[in-house]
Amino acid sequence: MTHILAPHILAIDQGTTSSRAILFDASLRPVASAQEEFPQSYPHPGWVEHDPADLWSTVAGTARAAIEKAGVSAASIAAIGITNQRETTLIWDRATGQPIHRAIVWQDRRTADTCAALKAVGHEPMITARTGLLLDPYFSGTKIKWLLDHVEGARDRANRGELAFGTVDTWLIWNLTGGKVHATDATNASRTLIYNIAKGEWDADICGLLDIPMSLLPEVRDSAAAFGMTRPDLFGREIPILGVAGDQQAATVGQACFSPGMMKSTYGTGCFALLNTGADMVPSKNRLLTTIAYQLNGKPTYALEGSIFIAGAVVQWLRDGLKIIRDAKETQPLAEAAEEAQGVILVPAFTGLGAPYWRPDCRGAIYGLTRNSGPAELARAALESVGYQTRDLLEAMRADWGAAADGVLRVDGGMTASDWAMQFLSDIIGAPVDRPKVTETTALGAAYLAAMQAGIIGGPEEFAKGWALDRRFAPAMDAATRDAKYARWGKAVAATMSL
Secondary structure: OOOOOOOEEEEEEEOOOEEEEEEEOOOOOEEEEEEEEOOOEOOOOOOOEEOHHHHHHHHHHHHHHHHHHHOOOHHHEEEEEEEEOOOOEEEEEOOOOOEOOOEEOOOOOOOHHHHHHHHHOOOHHHHHHHHOOOOOOOOHHHHHHHHHHHOOOHHHHHHOOOEEEEOHHHHHHHHHOOOOOOEEEHHHHOOOOOEEOOOOEEOHHHHHHOOOOHHHOOEEEOOEOOOOEOOHHHHOOOOEEEEEEEHHHHHHHHOOOOOOOOEEEEEOOOEEEEEEEEOOOOOOOOOOEEEEEEEEOOEEEEEEEEEEOOOHHHHHHHHHHOOOOOOHHHHHHHHHHOOHHHOOEEEOOEOEEOOOOOEOOOOOEEEOOOOOOOHHHHHHHHHHHHHHHHHHHHHHHHHHHHHHHHOOEEEEOHHHHOHHHHHHHHHHHOOOEEEEOOOOHHHHHHHHHHHHHHOOOOOHHHHHOOOOEEEEEOOOOOHHHHHHHHHHHHHHHHHHHHO
């Protein structure tokens, strides 16, 4: 472990719609932050792309801006931690650092036919057993194959060892270090569809199946590890990169969910619930994902994960699509004013249904409309849909791992600012929901990993002592009402899937 006395940690949080940088002090309290949005590209229906240059420039720009806002010098920054949107896929030239194509985003569905073909010939059980994942366009593996198949000359260049693949963390590490380091961490590797999470190595059989040369792949390291030094010209001095984790795993760390049975759910564009299963790699019988929550000292800690594609994005739809609100904050008073008896249900399958259904072909639907239904009822249905989908995940977790999913749910992300949405979530899952004082848990998790590796903060037990509760939401809905509402949701989802 490298011991550094400098008092600040820079956390880079590269997301789907924006990049942020937060500077933390030695006690992991946020000191200053900067954020910059960047555009998405939708070249065809179901396709989502980013310009790799935007990912890098916004990260570099916000990192410098956060340091400047804090009024500190780079000499006071002990380490950098990185957290990132997962599964988004890039390939670039090792010599020039130039990408061969735009980044294919995790939401992209262009490889659905490839996944279906692999399922049809019976490959999914083997892939799931080794990677913990399902055959779905969500993950990186089939995206890599698409790039090699569709970019002119890419496969030949890859076979000659001229190209490098990376998820967003790897792309940022490459640029931060001036091309000196081609590496990822175990959490990001575990989301690629080509990483054997039991053996802790890239899977040659799956790579062969997808025709992916192993030379393309980055080195896999612990979540708290040395990932190289930044170029001195970026911040005025070299700074070590000492922590890396995919966004949902970083949030799990930031929520101090270090004990088996602890759960967190993050509400951003989508919703991602993780249940810590410790050293046990629990295979799901209910179409959840088995993944690596974090890896320290060479030892992975596993988790069950459920992914909801549309959570906060449903509020964006109310604002940008229907234009019935101007700000997300307006949903709470609208929901409170809605006629509950109408029972409007929104199934927000705008980009298909995630766990536990995995139906990329589904599209959104609204049920129970009356002549009196209006913006208030739609806003309430939108917020309720997030609670219903979360219960879907917890029901699957309960079935896979017993009573663990009956415990407290720790929540974070933008939607948790809505007291109404969090109270409904507690009501519909029938369990307490804890909102922490620090809701920026994704960046906090990345900062902690880097701080621990730098020797500034001790192990997970010490970090967990600092977790502080803002508010606990306790269930107030009676069991009969809860079950009746959830049964109606189940019927609506079944009807949507039958369309």
